[in-house]
Structures are given as structure tokens and as C-alpha cells.
Amino acid sequence: xxxxxxxxxxxxxxxxxxxxxxxxxxxxxxxxxxxxxxxxxxxxxxxxxxxxxxxxxx
Amino acid sequence: xxxxxxxxxxxxxxxxxxxxxxxxxxxxxxxxxxxxxxxxxxxxxxxxxxxxxxxxxxxxxxxxxxxxxxxxxxxxxxxxxxxxxxxxxxxxxxxxxxxxxxxxxxxxxxxxxxxxxxxxxxxxxxxxxxxxxxxxxxxxxxxxxxxxxxxxxxxxxxxxxxxxxxxxxxxxxxxxxxxxxxxxxxxxxxxxxxxxxxxxxxxxxxxxxxxxxxxxxxxxxxxxxxxxxxxxxxxxxxxxxxxxxxxxxxxxxxxxxxxxxxxxxxxxxxxxxxxxxxxxxxxxxxxxxxxxxxxxxxxxxxxxxxxxxxxxxxxxxxxxxxxxxxxxxxxxxxxxxxxxxxxxxxxxxxxxxxxxxxxxxxxxxxxxxxxxxxxxxxxxxxxxxxxxxxxxxxxxxxxxxxxxxxxxxxxxxxxxxxxxxxxxxxxxxxxxxxxxxxxxxxxxxxxxxxxxxxxxxxxxxxxxxxxxxxxxxxxxxxxxxxxxxxxxxxxxxxxxxxxxxxxxxxxxxxxxxxxxxxxxxxxxxxxxxxxxxxxxxxxxxxxxxxxxxxxxxxxxxxxxxxxxxxxxxxxxxxxxxxxxxxxxxx
Numbered sequence: 001x002x003x004x005x006x007x008x009x010x011x012x013x014x015x016x017x018x019x020x021x022x023x024x025x026x027x028x029x030x031x032x033x034x035x036x037x038x039x040x041x042x043x044x045x046x047x048x049x050x051x052x053x054x055x056x057x058x
Numbered sequence: 059x060x061x062x063x064x065x066x067x068x069x070x071x072x073x074x075x076x077x078x079x080x081x082x083x084x085x086x087x088x089x090x091x092x093x094x095x096x097x098x099x100x101x102x103x104x105x106x107x108x109x110x111x112x113x114x115x116x117x118x119x120x121x122x123x124x125x126x127x128x129x130x131x132x133x134x135x136x137x138x139x140x141x142x143x144x145x146x147x148x149x150x151x152x153x154x155x156x157x158x159x160x161x162x163x164x165x166x167x168x169x170x171x172x173x174x175x176x177x178x179x180x181x182x183x184x185x186x187x188x189x190x191x192x193x194x195x196x197x198x199x200x201x202x203x204x205x206x207x208x209x210x211x212x213x214x215x216x217x218x219x220x221x222x223x224x225x226x227x228x229x230x231x232x233x234x235x236x237x238x239x240x241x242x243x244x245x246x247x248x249x250x251x252x253x254x255x256x257x258x259x260x261x262x263x264x265x266x267x268x269x270x271x272x273x274x275x276x277x278x279x280x281x282x283x284x285x286x287x288x289x290x291x292x293x294x295x296x297x298x299x300x301x302x303x304x305x306x307x308x309x310x311x312x313x314x315x316x317x318x319x320x321x322x323x324x325x326x327x328x329x330x331x332x333x334x335x336x337x338x339x340x341x342x343x344x345x346x347x348x349x350x351x352x353x354x355x356x357x358x359x360x361x362x363x364x365x366x367x368x369x370x371x372x373x374x375x376x377x378x379x380x381x382x383x384x385x386x387x388x389x390x391x392x393x394x395x396x397x398x399x400x401x402x403x404x405x406x407x408x409x410x411x412x413x414x415x416x417x418x419x420x421x422x423x424x425x426x427x428x429x430x431x432x433x434x435x436x437x438x439x440x441x442x443x444x445x446x447x448x449x450x451x452x453x454x455x456x457x458x459x460x461x462x463x464x465x466x467x468x469x470x471x472x473x474x475x476x477x478x479x480x481x482x483x484x485x486x487x488x489x490x491x492x493x494x495x496x497x498x499x500x501x502x503x504x505x506x507x508x509x510x511x512x513x514x515x516x517x518x519x520x521x522x523x524x525x526x527x528x529x530x531x532x533x534x535x536x537x538x539x540x541x542x543x544x545x546x547x548x549x550x551x552x553x554x555x556x557x558x559x560x561x562x563x564x565x566x567x568x569x570x571x572x573x574x575x576x577x578x579x580x581x582x583x584x585x586x587x588x589x590x591x592x593x594x595x596x597x598x599x600x601x602x603x604x605x606x607x608x609x610x611x612x613x614x615x616x617x618x619x620x621x622x623x624x625x626x627x628x629x630x631x632x633x634x635x636x637x638x639x640x641x642x643x644x
Contacts, residue, residue: 015071022072 006054017047081355082330084396084578086613130226136170136245139228143174143243146232154178162193162216162244164208175240181257185240189253192216193242209247221254233311261390263289266368268535273410275371283387287315289370290385290392294319294377304335306349306386310342314349317373317383324380324613330577331382331395346389353395356574361540363576365394365402372406380614382577396577398611400585400596403427405533408599416599426531431541433525434471435548435560437518441467443556459515468553470514474522475549477504479542482526583611 024039133139140157147155159172171193175185193216213222225231231241231250238256263285266278275293279286287301298320305311316335318328334353343349346366354363367373368391373383376394384393403423408416441460445453463470481500485493501523508514525545532538544567551559574581583589584596589610596609603624608614623629 018071019073026073026075 009050009054013047013050017043020046081575082326082578083575084324084327084330084611084613087324087615128227128229130248131228132226132231132243132248132250134246134248136172136243139243139250140172142228143172143241146228147174158190160190160194162212164211169208169245171242171244173240173242174235175255176235176238179238179258180240180255184255184257188219189217189240189242189255192218207247208244209249209251212244213251217251217253219253219255223252223254224249225252233305236311237313260285269367269369269372269406269533271405271407271410274406275369277370278368279370279373279385279390279392281388281390283313283315283385286370286385286390286392287317290317290374290377290383293371293374298322299377302332304332306335306338306340307343308339308341312343313387315385317377317385319377319380322378322380322608322614322616323382324615327380327382327396327577327613331384335384343386344388346384346386346391346393349384349386349389350393353393355576359540359570359574359581360543361399361571362402362534362536363395363397363574363581365397365534366391366536367394368392369406375406375409378619380608380612380616396575396579396612398576398579398583398596399537399571399581400583402534402537403532409602413599413601420597420599423531423533426528427541429528430525430532430538431545432548432560433521433528434475434545435552435563437521437552438468438471438549439552439556439560442553456515456517459517462512463515464512467518468549470518471521471549472546474508474514474518475525475546477508478522478526579611584609 020039020043024036024043027039028036140159143149143157147157149155149157154177155174156177157172157174159170161168161170163169173185173189193212196216209224213224223234225234226249228250231252234252234254235241238254238258239252240255242251242253244250260282261280263277263280265276269278277289279289291299291301296319300318300320302316302318304314304316306314314335316328316331331353335349338349338352340348340352350362350364350366351357356363365376367376370392373385373392373394377383381394381396384395386393403420405419405423408420411419440447441456448456460467460470465473477500481497481504485497485500488496505519509516509519529538529542532541548560548563551563553559555562572580572582572586580587599605603620606620606622606624607617608619610617
């Protein structure tokens with residue numbers, strides 16, 4: 001069951017994800033391709049891991 | 059409206075490239091480069107003129123302002139000038155503005171004239187004896203001179219005043235009169251004289267109240283600009299000491315003096331200070347504290363980035379180190395810049411006492427900083443999270459003393475800290491003799507009563523008292539205030555996450571402080587960023603004769619302040635001994 005706490009955490013996670021992806025886009029445009037890929041991976045893990053913990057571990 | 063909302067939303071959710079800020083950097087001088095043996099190389103790479111160019115942003119506007127000057131607008135007709143002066147000073151409504159009409163006789167010709175000055179700001183005797191009397195009585199003496207112009211004749215023969223200036227613009231005359239001058243207008247002359255006849259009431263040179271020492275000079279600055287510059291000049295006795303005059307405040311035109319030693323201080327630093335001072339646009343300035351806030355690098359850093367001192371000897375030593383000192387009329391505090399966090403922990407007494415004591419005092423002060431900043435936070439962290447860290451007997455003692463206290467330790471400590479701040483603030487505001495009494499009442503009765511009423515535990519009284527004493531050990535008042543503010547953050551961090559919170563706080567504070575600069579000098583120099591020359595006389599103080607160089611981060615023109623062997627008698631003694639040994643050998 002999704003609680004209010006989880007919803008708030010989800011919103012924050014999405015915000016962090018969007019912001020980090022936009023930073024990755026900026027890095028990509030600055031010709032730092034490897035750096036951008038790593039930031040995308042970081043953004044994905046920053047979203048996926050807490051979501052996994054929230055939805056499947058509790 | 060909608061566009062703005064979208065913009066804010068986009069800014070909140072997407073990364074934007076930060077705008078690059080051009081910050082002033084205190085670059086090395088040519089002289090210092092030469093010392094490093096790089097001069098030739100640098101000459102090829104960069105022409106000389108391009109050195110210290112970090113300040114050229116506003117150069118054009120500054121130059122224009124300097125060259126422009128007010129337009130000459132003084133009329134030859136005396137009545138016209140008189141009407142303008144009456145209009146400017148609202149005479150006769152303005153009670154202290156005095157306009158005195160008189161006649162003077164130049165080569166058997168009667169010429170009407172008038173003078174304007176402020177009663178109370180000028181010296182009556184000087185006006186009567188040195189200005190009015192010569193103009194009215196001596197002007198008809200038979201003086202042999204060939205001067206044809208009345209103005210030249212009066213300046214050369216009639217007015218025996220040492221500071222007499224001639225202006226062509228009313229604005230300049232008004233500025234002079236506003237600052238204790240006496241404006242003299244003569245019929246038929248399209249200029250006016252301003253004689254410096256300042257004579258207002260002022261405080262004498264007294265002991266500095268906020269920075270008292272046992273050794274060293276006992277003079278403090280006063281509210282008079284020229285008295286303050288003279289106090290500094292008297293100590294340094296150096297013809298290279300420059301006291302540049304500036305006025306700040308669109309309405310008040312408060313006179314300030316920017317002082318530096320021209321062959322020591324980095325030129326780019328002088329230009330930067332001048333640029334900041336000249337760019338200020340406020341109506342009035344009442345104290346150097348306001349000026350400090352207008353020129354400092356970061357307003358949000360809780361600790362000061364400009365050193366404020368009441369002591370002429372400290373200001374002089376700052377100048378000798380290659381810093382710039384700004385003295386403002388009406389303020390007994392001089393501003394010294396740039397300054398590092400470490401320098402704020404130094405006291406003038408460090409130089410006056412022998413170095414072992416000075417080092418002990420410095421160590422005590424650093425202890426004071428740590429106690430003032432961290433002790434309450436550490437107490438909260440230990441009692442809430444890390445009980446295992448304290449010996450069992452002490453833990454029992456603490457717990458026993460807290461047994462009857464109904465509040466959690468963080469609330470308890472906040473109550474006591476706020477009470478302590480209240481007592482301190484009230485002690486300052488209350489008139490002289492009652493102040494200490496209030497302190498005693500606060501400390502003894504209130505503390506004792508709070509413990510008896512089980513509001514706070516006795517150990518907390520000790521914690522707050524030691525924190526307060528640590529805070530008083532910090533020699534710079536503004537720095538102590540800054541740490542007082544930060545202390546509350548550490549209390550909260552200790553309450554939230556124990557040592558982890560305090561460590562996070564220290565880490566964040568470290569990042570913050572290290573990233574700051576004071577007039578192009580890293581705030582945490584010479585520790586971070588690390589500079590050549592080590593930390594001599596920064597953390598620990600070497601003997602006086604070993605302090606050979608000025609701080610490296612200041613990038614001064616003359617890095618050496620004394621030769622390698624400053625005690626000539628010592629080397630002489632060695633040589634004599636050698637000669638004696640040689641003679642004995644023979």
C-alpha cells in the first residue's frame with residue numbers, strides 16, 4: 001500500500017532524477033560524453049534503488 | 059506572469075549553467091616574481107602593463123569621474139553668489155549657518171565681501187584673528203606688490219592662513235564649508251576661498267576600550283579623521299605611507315582616508331579597495347561598520363572579512379604587513395583589509411611579549427574558539443547519542459544531576475544559552491555601574507535558582523559558563539559574534555545526529571570558509587590554500603628576529619621585512635669570539 005510518506009519520497013526522488021538528467025544533458029552538450037553517460041547512470045540508480053527499497057523491501 | 063512561473067519551474071527542475079563571476083584575485087607583484095627568478099620568462103610571455111589587470115572593469119568610469127570635476131560657476135557679482143549661498147544653506151532659517159558681510163580695502167578701493175561658516179563646527183578665534191581681522195583691518199596697509207588680481211593679492215598678502223584653498227565652483231566651496239571650513243566670497247572675483255578652520259568638539263585620545271593590552275601603546279583612535287591618520291603616521295614615520303583622501307556618501311560626503319605603504323602594498327589591492335570605495339552610492343554613512351558591510355566580499359559569511367581595530371599600533375602593523383587601512387571620519391574604528399581567519403585570532407600583544415608566552419596565549423585562544431563553537435553541541439551529542447564515550451562514574455554524575463530536569467538536554471541548553479545571551483546583551487545596554495551587577499545577578503542568582511528549581515542541571519551551568527569564557531577569549535569581537543551564531547547550528551546538529559551531525563557541520567563550514575576570499579586573499583590562508591613560506595607567525599609565533607618575511611599570500615612588493623641576520627650584534631659576537639680563538643691559537 002502506498003502511504004503519504006512514500007508519495008513524498010517518490011516526488012523528491014523524481015525531482016532529483018529530473019535535475020540530474022538535465023545536468024547530464026548539459027554535460028553531453030559540453031562534449032563530455034563519458035561524463036554524461038555516468039551522470040545518467042547515477043540518475044537512474046538514484047531513482048531505481050530507493051524505489052526498489054520502498055516498494056519491494058518493506 | 060505565466061512566463062515567469064514557467065521560468066521558475068524550469069529553473070527548479072533543470073540544471074542551468076552557473077554564470078561566471080569575475081572575482082578579484084590578488085596576483086603576485088613583479089618584484090615577487092623577480093625574487094622567484096621568473097622575471098625574464100614572464101616578460102616574454104606577458105607585457106608589464108598587463109599585470110594586476112583584475113581591476114580594470116570600472117577603470118574607465120573611475121577615470122572619467124576623476125577628470126570631470128564640478129563646473130566653475132562662481133559669479134563675479136557678489137550679490138548673485140550671496141543669493142545662491144543663502145538658498146543652499148536656507149539662511150536665515152538655518153540657525154547655525156552664519157553669513158557675515160564685511161568690506162575690505164585693497165589698494166585704496168573698498169570691496170564688499172562675505173563669509174559663510176557653521177557655528178559650532180569652526181574655531182571662532184581662528185576666524186576672528188586669522189581671517190576677519192586681516193581682511194578688514196590689514197588689507198589697507200601699504201603693501202608693496204605687483205599683483206594685479208585681487209584674489210592673488212589676498213592669498214599672498216592678506217590671509218595668513220596655512221590651509222587656504224581657492225575654488226571656482228560653488229559645490230566645492232559648499233563641501234569645504236560643510237566640513238568645518240569658512241567660505242570667503244569677494245566682489246569682482248569669480249572664485250572663492252575656503253579656509254580650514256575646523257573647531258568642533260571632540261573626544262581626546264583615550265585607551266582603546268575594546269582591545270586592551272598589558273604591553274604596548276595605550277592609545278586608541280578617536281572620531282577625528284586627521285587625528286587618526288596622524289596617530290598611524292606617528293608610529294610608522296615613513297614617507298612612503300600614503301593617506302589617500304576620499305569622500306563617501308552622496309549627501310554626507312563623509313571624508314575617508316585610504317592608507318597604504320606604496321612600496322610594500324600590492325598595487326592591485328590598492329586599486330581594488332579604491333574601486334570598491336568609489337563605487338559606493340549611499341546617502342549617508344555613520345560609522346565604519348556600515349562601510350565594512352558595503353565593501354566586504356561576502357555578506358552571508360558569519361565571520362568578518364575585514365579587521366576592525368581601535369588601536370593605531372595594530373593598524374600600523376597591518377600597514378607594515380602590506381595591507382590597506384581605511385579610516386573614516388566620525389568612527390574610532392579603522393578597517394584593515396584583506397584579512398584571514400587566522401589573523402583575526404592574533405592580538406597586538408603577541409608581538410609585544412616574548413614568543414613562548416605569545417604561543418601559549420595563541421594556543422589558549424584557539425582552545426577558546428573550539429570551546430565557544432563546539433562545547434554545547436558536543437555536550438548534547440554525547441548525552442543523547444554517545445554515552446559510552448564518557449567514563450561511567452561521570453555518566454552517573456551527569457545522569458543524577460539531570461534526573462529531576464523535565465526537559466531534554468537540547469531544550470535545556472537552548473534555555474541556558476539564550477539566557478546567557480540575554481544577560482550579555484542587557485549588561486551592555488545597562489548604564490556603566492549597574493552592568494557588572496546585572497552580570498553577577500544573572501550568573502549567580504539566576505543560575506543557582508534555575509538549578510534549584512530543576513529547570514537546568516548543574517553540569518549545564520558549567521558547560522555554558524566555559525562556552526562563554528571561551529567566547530570572551532577570542533580577541534576579535536566580530537569573530538566571537540560569528541562563532542556565537544554558528545554555535546546554535548552545532549547544538550541543533552548535535553541534537554539531530556550526534557557526532558555525525560557535528561562532523562557534517564564542520565565539513566560544511568570548512569568548505570564554506572575555504573571557498574571565501576577577503577580582497578582576493580583566500581580566507582583560510584595559509585592553511586588552505588597553502589602558500590609558500592609555511593605557517594610561520596600564523597599559527598605559532600617564532601621569535602621576533604626570525605620573522606623575516608611578510609605573509610606570502612599578501613603578494614607584497616617587498617616580501618622581506620628584516621634581513622636574514624637582523625641582530626647584528628649576534629654575528630658580531632661570533633666574529634669577535636672567532637678572532638679571540640684565533641689569537642689564542644697563535
